[in-house]
Amino acid sequence: MSAPTVYDVAERSGVSIATVSRVYRNPDSVRAQTRDRVLEAARVLGYVPSENARGLASRTTGVLGLCFPDYSDPDAEAEADDTSDDSAVMLYSDQIIRGMERAARRHGYALLIAASLKGGPESLVAKVAGRVDGFAVLARTVPTEDLEVISRRLPVVMLAGPREIDHLDHIEVANSDGERELTRHLIRDHGLRGLVFVGGEKDSPDAEARFRGFRDACAEAGLPVPDEPDLRAAMMTQAEGERAAETLLDRADREGGRPQAMLFANDQMAIGALHALERRGVRVPEDIAVAGFDGIPLSRMVRPALTTVRQPIRRLGEEAVELLVQRLAEPTREPVSLMLPVSVTRRASCGCG
């Protein structure tokens, strides 16, 4: 554990530390014979260059970072249990990590990942930021003002959510477009009319964007255009989805006119609704169509399989790296805002397949 340095290697091989450094940074600039002596000494001593020192001296690290929130995700755990196959199911973060890792590897970067420890010191971002050449942040992981500060120092790309800081690179998925297309499908291809939408809280930009897509499609079709979702769930969890479905059924029983389709701002809720409907003896899709959003793996496994909109999450990670690499190469380039396309996945719960 002693940690030999360039000085040790230099001494042992009878050269200066400059030469040792060159052997690693620019081998061709050193005579072969000298190089071999140095490498041999390094081997014997167990020398490994300190990337910290190297980074300090050369102002570049070869590492990209990712910060994501501490969703110590009870839902996800539960989901894993549902499928009775622990850890077989990829989470959102897993997929982004995989995407970034692949892309980073292609470009010769390593990847540093850190989740904000809820209640921990706010140091997280700083810790990452001080250690990488650039990094990606999932929406709402880091206070906007911190980002503002840090982005003056190195490239940052924001993932998902709205573009909070307009001089940053930014990638989101086409929430609104996706929901619009999904809704169109229900209206046009299945001839459904009484559509209700279950959203999230107002401060969830994704949920709001999806609602907008829903409204747009209603407007297009000449259907009544709601100002607000028919219901807002606080948590967007499966349990809340069940509750929402029951509330809507009760409301319909009281007021008459059961809806022909329930659209949910995410798959979790839609799946909860599926359960609730089954309990109530309401058949899906015969009596009512159900649709979600996200395309989580579970959506394919439930019965009936859930019609949804699939997000290219892994690509989100890959594109993030591409953007970082580009900006590193050309720091003055104009900020970019990408919107990744999503695709409607038609399955049994809307009457397809």
Next chain:
Amino acid sequence: MSAPTVYDVAERSGVSIATVSRVYRNPDSVRAQTRDRVLEAARVLGYVPSENARGLASRTTGVLGLCFPDYSDPDAEAEADDTSDDSAVMLYSDQIIRGMERAARRHGYALLIAASLKGGPESLVAKVAGRVDGFAVLARTVPTEDLEVISRRLPVVMLAGPREIDHLDHIEVANSDGERELTRHLIRDHGLRGLVFVGGEKDSPDAEARFRGFRDACAEAGLPVPDEPDLRAAMMTQAEGERAAETLLDRADREGGRPQAMLFANDQMAIGALHALERRGVRVPEDIAVAGFDGIPLSRMVRPALTTVRQPIRRLGEEAVELLVQRLAEPTREPVSLMLPVSVTRRASCGCG
């Protein structure tokens, strides 16, 4: 992108750099009023401490690392396609990453991940090693001699595979025990007798350990004990599994006496075999039982569902971090070698469920 430093902050707030440093490292040692001045200056300037410099000066990084091989894994990609749900399925590496990330987060560490770029410079390990407080290596990612060298400098834990260097911490899964128990189940609970085992190459320690478990169970039951697997596959892929199954069937046709059960050193091969058997019109499990090893997600989805042995891969990652943290706290502790228990998953392909 200017990158303000302690000097800038110190100047602007009228203190020395030492005080700026203390504000971040040990806030209580600075008078509140001074501290506020410094923080304000930092905010205005957009100062973020350089973790590189900090690491250099304090010889500690707060980062743990993971190196894994570049299996740019055609099988895995194919598997994802099979389930027609891109990137829904977790790979081995994803699961380890998830486990390590969770555990690292608990202990306040960030995680640096790097896959060895095949054909790239061998610098990978050095890059990671020079940047972390300790790291985990998947078996056969890094040449033993490199590890030997690096482990003199910082804690290293080896994951999976045999213990190549005996002064390193090491975690493996109970390959042999698992296969033994699986084999016992086939022999004892299903009364099977003619068992064949399809292994991997001799230099695959996992496959060999599994074969030993198979032998042990045969010996216990008083069945003939083979010296070698009935067949060795070069790649342990699905395609090789198909081929293996066909070879074994052909051999049986020539020599008479079709086996009652085929055991494969991993799930991939077993799943390939399932396909081959179906093509040949051999019913599973009525005519022949099939079993794999690993418990990959696909094993649950094929028909008949595959009996296998599930590895706690995610826990492997978690335990790795625990070991690193422990060793960091107590560098002189005796090297540890853990063996994680596995569990036999009985499904349709052996006649259960």
Next chain:
DNA sequence: GCCTAGGGTGAATGCGCTTTCATGACACAC
């Protein structure tokens, strides 16, 4: 034989921070 290029090497400096160690300013007790 002298001069010139150019490649190989070393000395020295600085990257941004942590960390003694020393200093100064006070508060308190004698």
Next chain:
DNA sequence: GTGTGTCATGAAAGCGCATTCACCCTAGGC
């Protein structure tokens, strides 16, 4: 009033490396 602690801060010395810049040596041209 002098002495003794305490607390807040500054000065300075590295941490391990990359990188000029200057230097020397050798090979080639004349």
